[in-house]
Amino acid sequence: MTTSWWRWLLPFLSASCVLTSEPPGVKIRITDRGLDMLKAETQRFVEQEISEIVLPEMKGTEGRFQYTITDAKIISLDLTTVDLSFIPSVGLLFDVQNSSITLSFHRRILYWFFYDTGLINASAEGVNIHTALRLIRDQDGRMKIGNISCDAKIHRMRAQFSGTLSKVYDFLASFLTTGMRFLLNQKLCPVLDHAALVHVNSMLDTIPVRSEVDDYIGIDYSLLSDPHTSQRSLDMDFRGMFFSLANENELLPNLAVEPVFREYNRMVYLGLSEYFFDSGMFAYYKAGMFTMDIANERMPRDLEVLLRTTYLGAIVMMNAALVDAPIALYLNVTSPPKTSIRTSGATVSVSAHVRVMLLPAGKEPIQLSSMTMENKFNAKVSMKGKRLAVHADLRRFKIFSNQSALESLALIPLQAPLKTMLQMSVVPLINNWTKRGVRIPLADGMDFIEEVVEYHNGFIVIGANLHFSKSMREMIQGNSTRASEL
Numbered sequence: 001m002t003t004s005w006w007r008w009l010l011p012f013l014s015a016s017c018v019l020t021s022e023p024p025g026v027k028i029r030i031t032d033r034g035l036d037m038l039k040a041e042t043q044r045f046v047e048q049e050i051s052e053i054v055l056p057e058m059k060g061t062e063g064r065f066q067y068t069i070t071d072a073k074i075i076s077l078d079l080t081t082v083d084l085s086f087i088p089s090v091g092l093l094f095d096v097q098n099s100s101i102t103l104s105f106h107r108r109i110l111y112w113f114f115y116d117t118g119l120i121n122a123s124a125e126g127v128n129i130h131t132a133l134r135l136i137r138d139q140d141g142r143m144k145i146g147n148i149s150c151d152a153k154i155h156r157m158r159a160q161f162s163g164t165l166s167k168v169y170d171f172l173a174s175f176l177t178t179g180m181r182f183l184l185n186q187k188l189c190p191v192l193d194h195a196a197l198v199h200v201n202s203m204l205d206t207i208p209v210r211s212e213v214d215d216y217i218g219i220d221y222s223l224l225s226d227p228h229t230s231q232r233s234l235d236m237d238f239r240g241m242f243f244s245l246a247n248e249n250e251l252l253p254n255l256a257v258e259p260v261f262r263e264y265n266r267m268v269y270l271g272l273s274e275y276f277f278d279s280g281m282f283a284y285y286k287a288g289m290f291t292m293d294i295a296n297e298r299m300p301r302d303l304e305v306l307l308r309t310t311y312l313g314a315i316v317m318m319n320a321a322l323v324d325a326p327i328a329l330y331l332n333v334t335s336p337p338k339t340s341i342r343t344s345g346a347t348v349s350v351s352a353h354v355r356v357m358l359l360p361a362g363k364e365p366i367q368l369s370s371m372t373m374e375n376k377f378n379a380k381v382s383m384k385g386k387r388l389a390v391h392a393d394l395r396r397f398k399i400f401s402n403q404s405a406l407e408s409l410a411l412i413p414l415q416a417p418l419k420t421m422l423q424m425s426v427v428p429l430i431n432n433w434t435k436r437g438v439r440i441p442l443a444d445g446m447d448f449i450e451e452v453v454e455y456h457n458g459f460i461v462i463g464a465n466l467h468f469s470k471s472m473r474e475m476i477q478g479n480s481t482r483a484s485e486l
Contacts, residue, residue: 023258024224025240025279027271028441032086032232034267034466039084042094045472047077049195050101053187058179066110069120069176076102086229091135091145094192099127101154103180122177124184126155131192135229141222142209143236148196150189157181199476206444206475213438216287217242217280221441232264238441240273242280244287252282252336257458266463268448270440272381272388273459277339280438281348285336290352292426295328295359300425303417307356310413311368315358318366325360331373331426339379345455346379347395354399354418371411374398375422383462385447387437392430394423445470 030038055072081097101124109116129152136146157177212218224237243251256278259271284290307327308315315322337350352373358366376396382389397419399411442448448464 022224022239023254023256023273023275024237024271025254025256025273025276026221026238026441027259027261027269028236028238029261029269029271030234031264031267031269033264035084035086035092035234037267037466037468039082041468041472042084043079043082045199045476046094046096046192046195047079048473049191049199050074050077050188053184053191055103055180055183055187058176058183067176068108069105069180070108071104071106072180073104074101075104078102086231086234087132088230089228090132091227091229092133092234094129094131094133096127096129099129100125101127101184103184105180120159120176122157122159122180124154124157124181126153128153128155129188129192131189131196133196135227135234137223137226140209141220141224141239142207143204143223143227144201145196145204148193150192152185152188152192154181154185157184200472203443203445203472203476207441208439209441211439212245213242216245216289217283218245218248219243219280219438233261235261236441240276240279242276242283244283246287250286252279254279259459259461260456261461263463266450266452267465268463270383270388270448270462270464271459272462274339274341277346277348277379277390278336281337281339285333290333290337290350292331293328294331294421294425295357296326298425299326299328300421303421306414306417311356311358314368322358322360322366325358327368328357328359328365329421330355330357334372341455341460342457343455346381346460348377348379348392350375350377369401369411370403371399371401373418377427381453381460381462383440383448383451383453383464384437386439386442388440389437390434392427392434394419394427397422443475445472445475 051074053074058067058069058072060067077099078101079096079099081099083093083095085093085095087093103122103124105120105122107116107118107120130150132149134146134148136144138144138146157180159177159180207221208219209222210218210220220239220241220243222239224239228235228237241251241254252275254273254275256273256275259273261269261271263269304327307329308323311327312323315325331352331354333350333352335351337348340347340349352375354371354373355367356369356371358368360366374397375394377392378395380391380393382391397415399415399418401411440448445468447467447469448462449467451462451464454461454463
């Protein structure tokens with residue numbers, strides 16, 4: 001950075017960011033490697049925005065010349081030296097140096113009794129643009145470009161006339177190019193301001209902040225503070241909390257370990273704390289989703305035979321006529337499941353109340369037994385595009401009676417078949433639900449690829465590279481189209 005334009009950056013450095021003591025459930029880091037990919041997209045986008053600059057008509061008199069310049073347009077750009085970098089504690093710097101812009105104009109010139117029209121080709125050389133963008137958290141908790149500082153200069157401009165009087169008009173070139181250089185200098189920064197504050201912010205609107213996941217729960221991805229930039233990275237702390245749509249104010253306190261990033265080798269890193277997963281299960285628990293009835297056609301035949309054999313004596317003692325009545329299992333999770341993440345992997349502990357019920361026709365169900373079931377599942381986290389999914393496998397299973405130790409001994413024969421029932425009936429239902437995944441806070445048109453999942457004590461880190469499925473302009477235009485349809 002040169003001293004001449006560093007000064008207009010100082011107001012950014014004195015601005016304070018919004019801080020919170022709440023630990024993030026989700027963190028994202030974009031590294032300087034990721035910024036290299038964003039640079040190419042940003043350069044293409046800036047070139048398109050500058051290409052659409054419209055210069056006003058110029059009229060005037062110079063000596064015996066009367067001139068009118070119309071249809072001024074940019075026909076090509078050569079942004080030879082472009083850099084996109086982080087500004088610590090501020091945001092991003094987009095820097096263009098020693099570049100050129102080629103323009104064309106139509107002329108109408110009256111000299112004495114001669115009237116002439118033709119085309120002027122001009123080139124603006126030594127184009128330098130320094131643009132600093134301050135990244136903030138807006139009132140909705142979304143990352144936005146808060147303001148922009150821009151300094152644009154064109155050092156020289158040359159024009160070439162065509163036509164029969166081109167040599168005569170050469171002395172006008174200096175006068176006209178001075179005016180056009182002034183107009184172009186005045187246009188560059190407003191165009192970039194609008195591109196950042198309107199178009200790019202429109203693209204950032206596609207990042208979810210508070211949205212529904214399904215018919216039962218939603219997720220809050222609001223930023224807890226302004227994004228933090230260092231020399232090598234942009235770090236964002238998100239609330240990363242699920243909530244029940246039926247009662248959005250009943251929330252799980254966040255006491256989990258904050259994810260920590262220690263690497264910069266990949267373009268992007270996603271950190272997920274135990275709280276992220278626990279809040280999701282808490283929300284489903286509060287929404288009443290962790291109950292299941294296994295009866296009639298959902299009851300495995302072998303399990304029904306075993307249950308009937310186990311409780312035959314109790315049924316006969318109650319009423320021998322009920323021996324052939326269907327048997328059912330009612331499962332009800334008694335507390336929100338709990339996640340444990342260690343370097344060896346992630347597990348989820350679930351405690352449930354299980355009732356064995358007899359279903360006599362035309363009568364109220366009769367309880368044969370009540371037991372507690374404790375399960376531990378291995379949870380494997382994966383990423384695809386922008387969606388995070390979890391696959392569960394039953395790791396540990398235990399049942400015991402709520403009544404007595406003697407009855408717990410009697411339940412031992414049920415251990416294996418109930419575990420098999422969970423593996424064959426319940427776990428596939430869970431995985432069919434979780435494989436749809438939940439979207440992470442990433443803009444439309446950007447996806448994760450080449451993901452690597454690492455487990456740490458208290459959190460998970462997913463390192464990945466970025467892929468643009470759309471150009472930046474397509475992402476912006478797509479969002480504008482959706483907004484106009486609402």
